[in-house]
Amino acid sequence: MPRASIIIPTFNRPHLLPRAVQSARAAGKDVEIIVVDDASVDETSAVCGKFAGIKYIRLERNQGVAGARNAGIFASRSDYIAFLDDDDLRLPGSIDLQSDALDVNTDVGFVCGAMLMANQDYSLSGERSAPPAGKGDRFWELLQLDFPVMPLCVLIRKECFARVGLLNSRLRGIDDWDILVRIAELYPAMVLEDAVGIYRCPSPCSGQGSSSQASQLYQVLAHQRQLFRLPRVTSATSSQRKSVRRKTVNRVADTLLWNAAGLLRAKAFDSAAANIFTALRLNPLRALRPRALMKLEQILVTARRESLIKQ
Amino acid sequence: MPLTSIIIATHCRPHLLGRAVESARAAGDDIEVIVVDDASMDQTESVARALPDIKYVRLERNQRVAGARNIGLLVSSGEYVTFLDDDDLRLPLTLNEQVRFLRANPDAGLVYGQAIVRDRSSERVYPLDCPQGDVFWQLLTENFIPCGSAVFRRSCVDRIGMLDSYLAGIDDWDLWVRIAELHQVIALPKPVMVWQRSSPVSAQGTSQGAYIVSRAVRQFKSSWIKLPRAVAAPRHRKQFAWNRFSENMASHLVWEAMRSLNHYNVGQATRNVSTLAQVGPLAVLRLAKKTGRSLIHRTQGRRNNDLNSGRCV
Numbered sequence: 001m002p003r004a005s006i007i008i009p010t011f012n013r014p015h016l017l018p019r020a021v022q023s024a025r026a027a028g029k030d031v032e033i034i035v036v037d038d039a040s041v042d043e044t045s046a047v048c049g050k051f052a053g054i055k056y057i058r059l060e061r062n063q064g065v066a067g068a069r070n071a072g073i074f075a076s077r078s079d080y081i082a083f084l085d086d087d088d089l090r091l092p093g094s095i096d097l098q099s100d101a102l103d104v105n106t107d108v109g110f111v112c113g114a115m116l117m118a119n120q121d122y123s124l125s126g127e128r129s130a131p132p133a134g135k136g137d138r139f140w141e142l143l144q145l146d147f148p149v150m151p152l153c154v155l156i157r158k159e160c161f162a163r164v165g166l167l168n169s170r171l172r173g174i175d176d177w178d179i180l181v182r183i184a185e186l187y188p189a190m191v192l193e194d195a196v197g198i199y200r201c202p203s204p205c206s207g208q209g210s211s212s213q214a215s216q217l218y219q220v221l222a223h224q225r226q227l228f229r230l231p232r233v234t235s236a237t238s239s240q241r242k243s244v245r246r247k248t249v250n251r252v253a254d255t256l257l258w259n260a261a262g263l264l265r266a267k268a269f270d271s272a273a274a275n276i277f278t279a280l281r282l283n284p285l286r287a288l289r290p291r292a293l294m295k296l297e298q299i300l301v302t303a304r305r306e307s308l309i310k311q
Numbered sequence: 312m313p314l315t316s317i318i319i320a321t322h323c324r325p326h327l328l329g330r331a332v333e334s335a336r337a338a339g340d341d342i343e344v345i346v347v348d349d350a351s352m353d354q355t356e357s358v359a360r361a362l363p364d365i366k367y368v369r370l371e372r373n374q375r376v377a378g379a380r381n382i383g384l385l386v387s388s389g390e391y392v393t394f395l396d397d398d399d400l401r402l403p404l405t406l407n408e409q410v411r412f413l414r415a416n417p418d419a420g421l422v423y424g425q426a427i428v429r430d431r432s433s434e435r436v437y438p439l440d441c442p443q444g445d446v447f448w449q450l451l452t453e454n455f456i457p458c459g460s461a462v463f464r465r466s467c468v469d470r471i472g473m474l475d476s477y478l479a480g481i482d483d484w485d486l487w488v489r490i491a492e493l494h495q496v497i498a499l500p501k502p503v504m505v506w507q508r509s510s511p512v513s514a515q516g517t518s519q520g521a522y523i524v525s526r527a528v529r530q531f532k533s534s535w536i537k538l539p540r541a542v543a544a545p546r547h548r549k550q551f552a553w554n555r556f557s558e559n560m561a562s563h564l565v566w567e568a569m570r571s572l573n574h575y576n577v578g579q580a581t582r583n584v585s586t587l588a589q590v591g592p593l594a595v596l597r598l599a600k601k602t603g604r605s606l607i608h609r610t611q612g613r614r615n616n617d618l619n620s621g622r623c624v
Contacts, residue, residue: 057469058470059469059470059471059472060470060471060493061471061472061489061492061538061539063472067472067473068472070381070472070473071468071469071472071473073385074384074385074468074469074473075469161382161385162368162370162382162385162386163369163370163371163372164370164371164372165370165372165374165378165381165382165476166374166378166381166382166385166473166476168476169472169473169475169476169477170477182372185372186371230372231372
């Protein structure tokens with residue numbers, strides 16, 4: 001039985017897939033790599049046929065990312081599960097590192113590590129995103145989006161799924177957040193300081209998710225109401241619930257505004273408008289407060305200056 | 312490794328569980344019985360832990376029946392899989408027979424059998440005619456596969472994905488549709504299980520008949536008719552499928568409404584009737600036409616009989 005499984009859901013991106021599979025292979029000594037082809041209509045299956053030593057699963061009907069990940073979990077034989085998107089990369093030895101942590105800390109539900117940001121051409125941008133290292137209860141932080149984590153830097157104990165259920169296939173793009181919240185409700189989480197993965201940041205023009213960021217964050221807020229039905233939330237005081245909700249809404253509004261500035265800079269005006277409108281809808285007073293506007297202006301001014309210098 | 316996995320999802324019914332598990336264990340050789348406890352708050356856990364030779368999985372948070380069945384799939388290891396509800400019974404040695412059918416037909420994905428439907432007052436066998444082969448279009452119009460009677464290959468799930476946990480009540484129908492779209496289906500025309508039908512008073516599942524129908528209508532329009540095979544089919548074929556489906560749903564609703572009225576449950580009857588709007592007025596008209604015709608037919612037959620008997624006198 002392999003020690004850990006890396007599940008790579010893929011859809012119509014055969015040009016990126018080999019790189020991801022290669023990085024997954026180097027990520028651990030005894031790793032089972034499962035590529036779940038979510039009913040791609042191009043040469044993905046031919047590309048996958050060339051890989052040696054992977055498990056290739058082809059879904060005949062498109063199930064969405066969460067459905068494909070579930071199919072991967074269903075096919076896996078190991079005790080630890082990692083998810084990797086077809087355009088992201090795992091760092092060498094990272095799965096071994098995280099598996100060791102799960103071996104030692106038997107009560108922990110999942111282990112995450114730091115994540116390096118990269119541009120569209122996989123060149124590192126120098127940014128690094130990591131939650132504070134350590135072991136403990138991260139439920140509330142995860143619930144109020146205070147815990148910067150992506151599925152690619154998490155290794156999950158498989159038995160967690162048997163206690164909290166599988167990924168929610170109706171959530172588009174936020175199924176990973178949902179499952180981590182549900183696991184963290186029952187299990188402590190652990191964060192390592194080491195970097196474990198490289199995240200390929202979507203560019204505003206790539207049409208790869210970020211264009212729908214506004215709707216995605218809006219979905220997060222809607223789904224948070226569902227998560228508020230979890231026993232740990234219902235047993236909390238109402239003031240705690242209110243403060244979680246307020247913090248999340250504010251965070252989402254801020255994120256949307258700052259990203260709107262970036263989008264304006266990239267001349268993606270419709271996405272920027274969507275972001276600003278959503279922010280206004282969420283919390284008009286916060287979106288219009290002087291500090292927010294000043295920061296927005298500052299971002300735009302620096303952008304303008306940069307472009308002038310370039311010219 | 313066991314050959315067949317029987318997955319029993321249970322929620323707060325410890326008094327029935329033992330019986331279901333026992334029937335599952337007697338259903339065949341080389342099987343594994345998996346009990347998924349969907350976060351029951353009562354003594355289900357202690358009852359299940361006392362049962363010998365089962366794999367017991369406890370969900371801490373309620374995932375509804377489809378989510379629990381998915382977890383059962385996840386922990387199962389058999390090559391063939393079947394579900395059993397905690398209030399239903401499997402008949403002895405029936406699994407062996409069904410698995411033999413699947414082994415003999417490598418291109419078939421699923422084999423089902425008949426169920427003995429037990430009401431409070433009556434017993435009948437369902438379905439009476441068991442279609443087999445390519446049943447995709449028939450399955451779109453009506454779910455004739457009793458959930459506990461179906462045995463399918465594990466490899467089917469690898470091709471079509473798992474159950475949709477949002478479709479409480481029709482998750483099995485949805486899975487059969489997706490299997491039948493790609494695979495052949497075999498029928499074993501003999502009873503393999505006992506299916507306890509709920510009455511509207513027992514508040515057990517079917518009491519939400521209206522809700523299930525509206526889910527099914529939505530699923531039909533948003534998903535089933537958009538499956539590649541349906542999309543590729545000519546328009547009249549799809550229209551025909553919708554006509555039959557909506558008619559079935561309408562008659563189901565009317566029937567449920569009558570049943571609720573019989574039990575003086577007016578609220579539920581109203582809910583059923585108001586769901587008819589979703590099915591569409593045309594379906595109701597078609598249903599009325601058909602019922603009217605059969606009524607006329609029957610009365611005419613009776614009149615003829617009267618005439619005949621009159622003549623005899």
